[in-house]
Amino acid sequence: MARLDVLTANDRAGEYPRSWYAETAEPLPPFPPAAGEIRADVCIVGAGFTGLSAALHLAGRGYDVVLLDAHRVGWGASGRNGGQVGTGQRLDQEALEALVGRDHARALWDLAQEAVALTRTLAARHAPDAGWGAGIIHACHRPGLVPHARACAEKMARDYGYDLIRPLDREEMRALVGSPAYHGGDIDMGGGHLHPLRYALGLARAAAAAGVRIHEHSTVRRIAETDPAVVETGAARITAGHVLLACNGYLGHLEPRTAARVMPINNFIVATEPLAPALRDQVLRGDHAVADTKFVINYFRFSEDNRLLFGGAESYGYRFPDIARLVQKPMLEIFPQLGGTRITHAWGGTLGITLNRMPHFARLRGNILTASGYSGHGVALATLGGRLAAEAIAGQAERFDLMARVPTRPFPGGTALRWPLLVLAMAWFSLRDRL
Incomplete structure (x- = not known):
């Protein structure tokens, strides 16, 4: 389908979804659409975490930056996700060592730790209202x-000097998460969670204040891979020395080489009505976030006003299903004590995944870069991705290339067959989770 479908199938043009995040964030005044002939040093397509971070870092280096978004800043997955800021890459270190070798895996770990630190720093500086809750619990759904989980915690302390992960047995897990669905796991106090839309809006304010020219309602139709490159919207023609594609799951078919490696999937979140303190303590004690070990992950945390924000379930077409009904099912399986609790918000978003769940960084030609495919681990890594892209544009490409050297193969059958093959794979993994 055309790129316009993924951008408009489930949302009103230029409007944030009716999420708890959008309801509790102070919106920015609209930025004008791009129009006419525009020249810039750098044109960035996509105003999510990657694009906003890149724009902010490039402006700090003195570059003249134009940032385009088809809807609004932070409108896509960046403003809709679970808000969990995980440590490490999407693959654990043992898997990374097998994929790229120990030295490369260590360097990727160091980058991921920088990503968390950068996210916390930028949030504290530009979006203090985004908050920070410390700790992510990883809950094992099978004994x-x-x-x-224990072996991974020991490995991280022994081989990486990282001692912020504590293993949890069944009793310790039950003391933190009030559900018989989990048999143990670990808690990582190096990670945490924040309000993702407030964070995105804070980055946008800072970028605009630094001189970035932000244009909303500006859907890119074509990119000419020339030097300088030319980016065309319906009403503007932007000529720029460099282009960064930061579209993630909303790329569509704008750039076929990236689309073959980064597939859009939909994920969903509900918010309950505020829970009374006694019921809240029956669900989750402390201000930690939780993600479980199912292939289609369930993840949850409490909001600042005591709502359970519960994410789970996926779909692979363009149209969203009945989100409240879909997500309430796993929520009640894990927390039957919430039967009768009202769902007040239900929303979905589209993210980008890769075959091996590692981000896809690439130089499409000398002056055109792409960074996407964070596979549900993008709050921190996308923020860092923007910094690495800014470094590469400024001529310091070593760290961008470190990420780009991680192999991200095309989906079998390319964009034509990836959807039916993924549906079959997800059906199998969902069955395995249940059994």
């Missing part, structure tokens, strides 16, 4: 996974 056989608990020894692996």
